[in-house]
Amino acid sequence: MTSVASPRGLAWELCRRVFSDGAYANLAWDDILGQSTLSREEKAFATHLAYGTLRHAGTIDAIIEKASGRERSLLDSGVWWVLQLGTFQWLWMRTPSHAAVNESVKLCKKVGHHPASGLVNAVMRKVTAHDLPTWLDLITERVDDPAEEQGLRHAHPAWIVRLLEEALADSEPAGSDSELVALLDAHNDPATPTLVMLPGLATKKPTETPTPYSPYGVYQGEGSPGTDKRVREGLARVQDEGSQLAALVVTLAEPIERPLAVADMCSGPGGKSALLQALLQPTGSSLTAMEKAPHRADLVRQALAPFAHLPTPPRVVTGDAGDTMAAEQVTYDRILLDAPCTGLGALRRRPESRWRKSAADLDALVALQRKLLSEAVGHTKEGGIIVYVTCSPVVAETTNQMAWLASSYPVTMLDTPAIMEAVSNRVMDGHRRGTAVQLWPHRHHTDAMFIQAIRRDR
Secondary structure: OOOOOOHHHHHHHHHHHHHHHOOOHHHHHHHHHHOOOOOHHHHHHHHHHHHHHHHOHHHHHHHHHHHHOOOHHHOOHHHHHHHHHHHHHHHOOOOOHHHHHHHHHHHHHHOOOHHHHHHHHHHHHHHOOOOHHHHHHHHHOOOOOHHHHHHHHHOOOHHHHHHHHHHHHOOEOOOOHHHHHHHHHHOOOOOOOEEEEOOOOOOOOOOOOEOOOOOOEEEOOOOOHHHOHHHHOOOEEEOOHHHHHHHHHHHHOOOOOOOOEEEEOOOOOOHHHHHHHHHHHHHOOEEEEEEOOHHHHHHHHHHHHHHOOOOOOOEEEEOOHHHHHHHHOOOEEEEEEEOOOOOHHHOOOOOOHHHHOOOOHHHHHHHHHHHHHHHHHHOEEEEEEEEEEEOOOOHHHOHHHHHHHHHHOOEEEOOHHHHHHHHOOOOOOOOEEOOEEEOOHHHHOOOOOEEEEEEEOO
16 A cells, blocks of 8 residues: 555545456545544545546546647556546645645656656646636537447446446336436435345434435434444445335236245345345245355345344355256245346446446356346246346347246236336336336435336246
């Protein structure tokens, strides 16, 4: 870790770990802050700077290239990260120009790039010569592709802009150009952390603000989740409200009048499994959680540990869900399939992910989702229910998959918006997508979860 213990030094270290080492920002940042002795205010400044720089990296890079007259590949990465942080401070944090320049020069020296301090000084002076609207006009003045222009103005790769525009057009009501901008901008605003109070284990405090839709959700108050005793003991969890609603649909799609056999096919890291088990507990139903990755299966076990005392405790199986169900020759009354996907619905929570993903990933994910859907149908009892979930609004991963499933298997798409409306604390608008629910960051302030309940007919 860098020896620079200042807020800017820690932000630089996060850039290094993410862009050089391929680290996940949230995990690396917890480690970096855990080793620091910064004050609470300094940590807040460092987090805003670090995460904001990661979110806007593509736009920042275009500005630096324009200001320096050099492509990124021609500058040392360590120097480039200094320039990224300085540019974000000036254009988005409104740090005074002299401070943005001087602090960037100081940081350049402290992280071991003293010979480049003159270059940093010169580039930062050019960056601070214009405000953000002017820079956005400058970097888009010769761009003819509308998606590329929107991507530069709102910090998204053009291919993601196109997919989100298509998904909005496929929703009800269909999104306009201005709504596309609202969605892109929502990804650049940090999500307000939410907790789920696992029913039967934890209760809301009178001082806590409930989430608008999930009956078990609250907005996190002051401090980190680790300071909350309920979270430390596994009685409450950090969980987006959209994920809470997805788990609720599994249990409330139809009344449970007898103990059911329930499966969570892709259960890691265990948030939905924990809520699902808490909801199933009064019914005597059994839950089998399957997870292919061993380290994620361990997280599922931790999430389900509070239920180990039950007469029928939840079971966690490490391995491919399809192989597991085939080997055990078991069919289920209900299956939750939270399928691997592009994750474009959670961009506000994962600041670096938009720059790591590729349009080339989509075909393989679509094929995997179809394989998992086929396995789910094959191991669901007649009349049983599958709830298909993706943290992505992309048409190829959502409505197209449901159209393919309906044409390939004897299934009925259930009116999931009606189920959601019965679940929700308040009236929900703009969530219908045919027979599916589509949540949106800019409409519902949740991740963009797609949820479709499906009945197997025979």
